[in-house]
Amino acid sequence: MGVLIAFAILAAAADAAPPTTKPAGPDQAVLVQFDYGSRDWTPFFRFEEGFETAISESGLGEYDGNELSTDGSDGSMYIYGPDADKLFAFVKPRLLAAKILKNIRVTLRYGAVDDPHAREVHIGLGS
16 A cells, blocks of 8 residues: 555646746747858858857747758757747857858747747848
């Protein structure tokens, strides 16, 4: 009987576990597109490692990865968090400092990825 009571207590505790730290409500997004111009992605991967660490340590969001063209012409990066404006303010100087990224285009998406009515703002960061 003691084992049964212990199991019931553990099961109740598991059900009462606090929710994950993910914020309530839809994630917002900062979607980055850029021109690259080299088949050598090594400099990009060096940049990406520090970029991902900085975002993670900021507590503002999460870097979710990239899509890179096989010919080295361009790529995209995906960043999610509860506040696209704060996240963009944090990543913007890092994007501008990355001389390997050309013609940077950013989309701020305010709403869930599956929401066809989510508002989007498009920003160009130059050549």
